[in-house]
Amino acid sequence: MDTSKFNDEVYEVVNLIPEGRVTAYGAIAKALGYGTARMVGHAMSVMDHHQKTTPAHRVVNSSGHISAPDSGGGRWRAEMLEKEGIEVKNGKVVKFRELFWDPSTEII
DNA sequence: ATAGTGACTGAAC
DNA sequence: GGTTCAGCCACTA
Numbered sequence A: 001m002d003t004s005k006f007n008d009e010v011y012e013v014v015n016l017i018p019e020g021r022v023t024a025y026g027a028i029a030k031a032l033g034y035g036t037a038r039m040v041g042h043a044m045s046v047m048d049h050h051q052k053t054t055p056a057h058r059v060v061n062s063s064g065h066i067s068a069p070d071s072g073g074g075r076w077r078a079e080m081l082e083k084e085g086i087e088v089k090n091g092k093v094v095k096f097r098e099l100f101w102d103p104s105t106e107i108i
Numbered sequence B: 001a002t003a004g005t006g007a008c009t010g011a012a013c
Numbered sequence C: 001g002g003t004t005c006a007g008c009c010a011c012t013a
Helices: A003-015 A025-032 A037-049 A077-083
Strands: none
16 A cells, blocks of 8 residues: 555645644544554654654544653643643543544545 | 554443 | 453564
């Protein structure tokens, strides 16, 4: 499978996330129609390595909990979320259910 | 090709 | 809302 294309698609979707909103890895994978949640996370990892401008801090797991709290230089993601007006408690999005943004409804 | 691992998820307890 | 288990797919050894 063309992971390069997949990564680009993921970046595009993440860039479409409105401010003050969040989404899940699985939701993105599902919206793209292929790939898996793990691939999205991996895409974020390589994205960080490629120093893209993709707001990965708006992407959390299905529980609304922030992933990799102290890996890949992502511990400040919670700070970024609070900066955008998203309430974060103990590394987790409080109103995740309300702030959740489904990419499949706004897809590309 | 096989095994281990991981920014994940859903079901079962 | 935690922990555990089984899928999931790409990457590395």
